[in-house]
Amino acid sequence: xxxxxxxxxxxxxxxxxxxxxxxxxxxxxxxxxxxxxxxxxxxxxxxxxxxxxxxxxxxxxxxxxxxxxxxxxxxxxxxxxxxxxxxxxxxxxxxxxxxxxxxxxxxxxxxxxxxxxxxxxxxxxxxxxxxxxxxxxxxxxxxxxxxxxxxxxxxxxxxxxxxxxxxxxxxxxxxxxxxxxxxxxxxxxxxxxxxxxxxxxxxxxxxxxxxxxxxxxxxxxxxxxxxxxxxxxxxxxxxxxxxxxxxxxxxxxxxxxxxxxxxxxxxxxxxxxxxxxxxxxxxxxxxxxxxxxxxxxxxxxxxxxxxxxxxxxxxxxxxxxxxxxxxxxxxxxxxxxxxxxxx
Amino acid sequence: xxxxxxxxxxxxxxxxxxxxxxxxxxxxxxxxxxxxxxxxxxxxxxxxxxxxxxxxxxxxxxxxxxxxxxxxxxxxxxxxxxxxxxxxxxxxxxxxxxxxxxxxxxxxxxxxxxxxxxxxxxxxxxxxxxxxxxxxxxxxxxxxxxxxxxxxxxxxxxxxxxxxxxxxxxxxxxxxxxxxxxxxxxxxxxxxxxxxxxxxxxxxxxxxxxxxxxxxxxxxxxxxxxxxxxxxxxxxxxxxxxxxxxxxxxxxxxxxxxxxxxxxxxxxxxxxxxxxxxxxxxxxxxxxxxxxxxxxxxxxxxxxxxxxxxxxxxxxxxxxxxxxxxxxxxxxxxxxxxxxxxx
Numbered sequence: 072x073x074x075x076x077x078x079x080x081x082x083x084x085x086x087x088x089x090x091x092x093x094x095x096x097x098x099x100x101x102x103x104x105x106x107x108x109x110x111x112x113x114x115x116x117x118x119x120x121x122x123x124x125x126x127x128x129x130x131x132x133x134x135x136x137x138x139x140x141x142x143x144x145x146x147x148x149x150x151x152x153x154x155x156x157x158x159x160x161x162x163x164x165x166x167x168x169x170x171x172x173x174x175x176x177x178x179x180x181x182x183x184x185x186x187x188x189x190x191x192x193x194x195x196x197x198x199x200x201x202x203x204x205x206x207x208x209x210x211x212x213x214x215x216x217x218x219x220x221x222x223x224x225x226x227x228x229x230x231x232x233x234x235x236x237x238x239x240x241x242x243x244x245x246x247x248x249x250x251x252x253x254x255x256x257x258x259x260x261x262x263x264x265x266x267x268x269x270x271x272x273x274x275x276x277x278x279x280x281x282x283x284x285x286x287x288x289x290x291x292x293x294x295x296x297x298x299x300x301x302x303x304x305x306x307x308x309x310x311x312x313x314x315x316x317x318x319x320x321x322x323x324x325x326x327x328x329x330x331x332x333x334x335x336x337x338x339x340x341x342x343x344x345x346x347x348x349x350x351x352x353x354x355x356x357x358x359x360x361x362x363x364x365x366x367x368x369x370x371x372x373x374x375x376x377x378x379x380x381x382x383x384x385x386x387x388x389x390x391x392x393x394x395x396x397x398x399x400x401x402x403x404x405x406x407x408x409x410x411x412x413x414x
Numbered sequence: 415x416x417x418x419x420x421x422x423x424x425x426x427x428x429x430x431x432x433x434x435x436x437x438x439x440x441x442x443x444x445x446x447x448x449x450x451x452x453x454x455x456x457x458x459x460x461x462x463x464x465x466x467x468x469x470x471x472x473x474x475x476x477x478x479x480x481x482x483x484x485x486x487x488x489x490x491x492x493x494x495x496x497x498x499x500x501x502x503x504x505x506x507x508x509x510x511x512x513x514x515x516x517x518x519x520x521x522x523x524x525x526x527x528x529x530x531x532x533x534x535x536x537x538x539x540x541x542x543x544x545x546x547x548x549x550x551x552x553x554x555x556x557x558x559x560x561x562x563x564x565x566x567x568x569x570x571x572x573x574x575x576x577x578x579x580x581x582x583x584x585x586x587x588x589x590x591x592x593x594x595x596x597x598x599x600x601x602x603x604x605x606x607x608x609x610x611x612x613x614x615x616x617x618x619x620x621x622x623x624x625x626x627x628x629x630x631x632x633x634x635x636x637x638x639x640x641x642x643x644x645x646x647x648x649x650x651x652x653x654x655x656x657x658x659x660x661x662x663x664x665x666x667x668x669x670x671x672x673x674x675x676x677x678x679x680x681x682x683x684x685x686x687x688x689x690x691x692x693x694x695x696x697x698x699x700x701x702x703x704x705x706x707x708x709x710x711x712x713x714x715x716x717x718x719x720x721x722x723x724x725x726x727x728x729x730x731x732x733x734x735x736x737x738x739x740x741x742x743x744x745x746x747x748x749x750x751x752x753x754x755x756x757x
Binding site for chain 1: 491496499502575576578580581584585624625626628629630657659660677678680683687697699700701702704705706709710713716732738
């Protein structure tokens, strides 16, 4: 990065030579070099907490593909993990907390983690990765949205119906607001630590905001995303609410510099709706990576055409890369983005 | 029903004394009388295929709650089950097909079931239930959307990423269109059998349309919903695309008389978007039924106020009733709808 990278230009809605592309979960299980490293590690969280391993994994996809950004290998649950709720990962099921927060008293017993001592491994991984990247590409830091973190902490694990946290939202909204406020302030400090360590941009993953009613989304998710953004040091912020296509106007007013779109949204229509307020990131269906390369190229071209000539497009998937994707399909997508968007 | 019921009036966007209410999956596992019957039965599909059991289960919630409609106890997978793909239900996991359709050759080997001989039990259940209802409430028949059925038939079971059917959509669209066309024509005949047996309205459940990109939704889901509707005998049709809030304008032009809304949509905003073209059904968060009765009442009132004074509202959840809901919460919701919407 002798001059501003394509990603940072697109985030600032400045013209670029070709659309920048990166992918959520671009480092991970679909890459054999990741699986080899993972087998030698004790656990998934051990990899996240080891700055050298996190750095190595972050750089793996950049060695293979012509990506325009690195995203730190980490997990949205680092913050809850540091809060002493007994996080562990159940193979094939995902994260579980031994001590879920079910009552106002449970919530009042939660303490904020110390970012420097308890989560210092994340800033260390950012610093190391920035050094290793040596200007080849910008580095994106990230965190989960407060609502998304709270969902795991209250449900105790993955859920389809979110019965406990939604009952809490209806029956004990003040207690839930206290938890979300604590998570928002902690997350702002956590992202600031990443920005100070060298992260060029940060993304807030609002994975479960899209399960809420519009009014509950505004009260329990968007309000705390806004609170995080207001507390951040200067850096471009990308907000991705999965299933949030109905709320783009609200999200565009959150203070975010860019919005992530899932595949359900027509990206040309989204551009019309948000005007020039934000950059847009997305939005190929993650399942496109199971199609043949010629189909991948056709779909990439269709998305680029739909987006049109406006500045401010960052190509990405509508959600993360899924397991068992063949790496050559990722290469086909990345190369097609650069080819079809070249000015 | 000596005169037209509230449900049928609302579907025709005529004034009603109070907003009609029913709930997707209002008959089922959360009711102890259902669980008792289920324990005596051999399997879930055996219950669906036994007209007397289906009738009894259909009527169970009407004995408890002041509901404005019955919906036939059945399953969207009755059609694929009759196509010889080896359907069985894995406890805790859901439906599985022994012979999923993965290739164009697999698809070309599929035959349409005979509605009268192989699916006659559904019309028989409708007839029996209509007789037992004896005009107390209208009866809703239903079917899955072709895309939703195809998803199960191609994936072989529940999925989060839909890799096989989406790869087929990208790589072999003609084969997938043949399957969807067959399913649409079969479904139209199947719903007509329900209408002729006495169903007062029918609902098409497009459970997985909301996982598609906008263009893929139009091509692979909406086009076949429209084809079904064009093939139906006269009866009000409700179309429910879960996660389809971005496509209400498209859905309102499908020929449907009413659109089901999930909880992510603001129902007042939805009414503005679709104008007077269709009735709207929805849209409390299913998780509301885990809240306390006073919170249920507040939220019901908020949804009714948001909808406003226009005719054409049918109160429902944004998806089905979930297991472990306490029946008294369903009663609280039903009664609150009638109380707060009384003219």
